[in-house]
Amino acid sequence: MINSKPIAIVDSGLGGLPYLRWLQSHAPDEDLVYLADNGHFPYGERTTAELNGVLTEITEQLIQEIDPKLMVIACNTASVTSLSVLRERFPIPFVGVVPAVKPAAANSNRRRIGVLATNRTITDEYLENLIQDFASDCEVFRYGSPDIVDFVENRLINSTPAERTEAVQNAMNFFLDLNIDSLVIGCTHFIHLEKEIASALGEGVDIIDSREGVGRQVLRILDSFELHSLKREGKRGRQSTGRFFLSSPPKDEQNYRDFAEAFKLSYNGVLPSFSRQPVGEPG
Ligand code: DGL
Numbered sequence: 328m329i330n331s332k333p334i335a336i337v338d339s340g341l342g343g344l345p346y347l348r349w350l351q352s353h354a355p356d357e358d359l360v361y362l363a364d365n366g367h368f369p370y371g372e373r374t375t376a377e378l379n380g381v382l383t384e385i386t387e388q389l390i391q392e393i394d395p396k397l398m399v400i401a402c403n404t405a406s407v408t409s410l411s412v413l414r415e416r417f418p419i420p421f422v423g424v425v426p427a428v429k430p431a432a433a434n435s436n437r438r439r440i441g442v443l444a445t446n447r448t449i450t451d452e453y454l455e456n457l458i459q460d461f462a463s464d465c466e467v468f469r470y471g472s473p474d475i476v477d478f479v480e481n482r483l484i485n486s487t488p489a490e491r492t493e494a495v496q497n498a499m500n501f502f503l504d505l506n507i508d509s510l511v512i513g514c515t516h517f518i519h520l521e522k523e524i525a526s527a528l529g530e531g532v533d534i535i536d537s538r539e540g541v542g543r544q545v546l547r548i549l550d551s552f553e554l555h556s557l558k559r560e561g562k563r564g565r566q567s568t569g570r571f572f573l574s575s576p577p578k579d580e581q582n583y584r585d586f587a588e589a590f591k592l593s594y595n596g597v598l599p600s601f602s603r604q605p606v607g608e609p610g
């Protein structure tokens with residue numbers, strides 16, 4: 328069966344784009360819709376109760392407006408706090424992005440792992456449980472950085488190499504002293520700075536994120552529920568494009584236009600249902 332409804336990919340801002348890129352190249356026939364929930368950015372400084380409200384609202388709007396067949400919550404913070412709430416409430420499949428603690432533990436020879444994420448994620452019980460389940464024999468060092476989130480969202484596009492190096496420096500100084508051999512990028516925004524992170528930590532530290540695992544999980548769901556938009560045979564090498572939306576009018580629209588263009592997306596401004604009903608504070 329063919330299902331040509333879109334796949335929705337959601338983050339608080341620009342962090343989910345590297346996950347969208349994986350889908351563009353591995354599922355080129357899919358119609359991809361990206362929503363940057365800039366109206367509630369940054370997620371990492373919100374409570375779980377707030378995020379449950381925010382993610383429920385976003386999902387309702389997306390279902391009403393674009394009727395996705397599947398949603399990717401391309402945000403570690405939103406996934407650790409709210410994925411179970413969304414799955415219970417809405418009838419479509421959800422794929423979440425959670426810190427790649429399991430692959431990092433499998434990769435670590437020294438049994439010393441770093442997790443770089445938002446403040447919400449590093450203190451969340453979900454991360455604690457992941458560590459207990461998959462890395463209980465490792466020392467796991469956590470660092471929360473709202474500053475890097477803010478840099479990526481608001482300053483990355485016009486930044487110099489020196490500014491990018493500087494943006495990750497405090498976090499890297501923390502990990503450099505700890506003799507880790509694997510670093511989990513547990514916030515999707517930080518993937519935009521993976522080169523800077525890797526070069527600050529040097530060759531002895533592997534940088535690990537969830538892109539491959541999440542992308543494969545999307546493909547498995549499309550397979551098992553027969554949700555593919557077209558038969559994939561003979562379509563190799565094509566790169567899908569998609570549409571980019573915001574949840575609120577941005578201060579710096581050019582920033583979002585530039586990112587949309589860099590990821591081969593058409594820039595569509597605020598999702599129409601949000602223009603009719605502006606985003607409010609949750610609760
Ligand atoms: N990109 C998000 C994550 O993966 C959160 C960034 C934010 O604080 O809004 O956790």
